[in-house]
Amino acid sequence: MGGREATMVLLDENGIRCDGRKVDEPRRIMIKAGGLKNADGSAYIEFGENKILVGVFGPRDVHPKHMSNTDTGILRVRYHMEPFSVGERKNPAPSRREIEISKVIKEALEPAVMLEKFPRTAVDVYIEVLQADGGTRCAALSAASVALADAGIPMRDMVAAIAAGKVADTVILDVNNEEDQAGQADMPIGYMPSVEKITLLQLDGVLTPEEYKKCVEVGVNGCKIVYDLQKKALNDKYFGSGED
């Protein structure tokens, strides 16, 4: 961090953030279901400047065989950032951070996906981050649930995700890259709106108990906005727009 970030105004006196948003306003979100012919299910999301493509295969045979489970299916997630997704070339080999995010997304999807219906099989989720701008794990999780639904894998509900956070002592919705770098806290939340359950909750930073409660509340409300867009993406693909 240089001197520029230290002097950057994250929140001005009118409650407007560094990219012109209000405190409870998410970035522009566009979700599209389908698009990849060879995958069983796919989705594409644009979440602010993030661009992420997700492909899903399965349920299918497990290779290597010893990974299979006779009681239930298994979920495998790979989160991967393209070398050109960030400012400086990123080594395409999986980094510590990518392995961790793969695990976190897998565990956030597991409560939603009903894998027990397909014992001895695997469902593979491949997430490719084409362009990153803070909050990729939330965007990737939202897109992965749409791709899983597109693949016809039975789910209790779709997982919607968004980050809440704190900058300039104010709780905000949808933390962008600058706010993540210079802000005080970042809390990604994954939420299943129909069953009202949280499947992902991380926190980087320091919050008081009151701020923590406020953050969860703001994040859950943000997830409902994302959820509506996920539903719209699937409705558009399968039923044409407007019908229900």
Place this chain on the structure above:
Amino acid sequence: MDNKRKYVIPGDVVTTGPFRPEQNVILDGNKIISTTIGITEIYDDSVKVIPLTGKYIPKINDLVIGKVISHTSLSWELDINSCYVGFLPAQDVFGRDFSAHADELTSKLKSGDLVAARIANFDRTRDPLVTISDRDLGKIDSGDLVKISPSKVPRLIGKRGTMIQTIEMATNAAITIGQNGWVVVSCESPEGLLKAKKAIQMVDEKAHIANLTDQVKEMLESKGES
């Protein structure tokens, strides 16, 4: 029965009340929630969702088209377009007096052969057991394989078989539909074969359109005149 059809996606509440959840729905409190993208069907006491996407999941007594992928000395393995392989024991083909020493499995079915089979048994602990010892089952000698999405098989058959009858009558083709989305078309005239294949692909692409039977009929007839 049909008056309450609704499009749903995972997480949507299909209905509330004392209904029995059947396919692709779960009960949460008194809410019935869909687990897949599909069309709801509400009956007097039960609710189900007809899926619009997804892989073929074997069901006992389904007719499927399988492709032989390999064999051991006792059985064949069939690709049935599912996440599980179909298991066809040699006794089913050779009869009770099958002997692993005397009988050569490849004399009856080779890798790559197409087979019309029925799912004899399937549960979550084992791969599906298939049988070919029944009328109209067994090796398929002639015909072209057309692959469609398994979720669109009911549309290809149509209400009480109207769609498939339309195609068969217009083209004089014999069509065998596997529930797993594989369809074998055989026809004596090459034009009829091409037309029937085209019609099947049309159903696959336009399954969501309302009066598809009429459109298919139109397509079949218009081609016949030219």
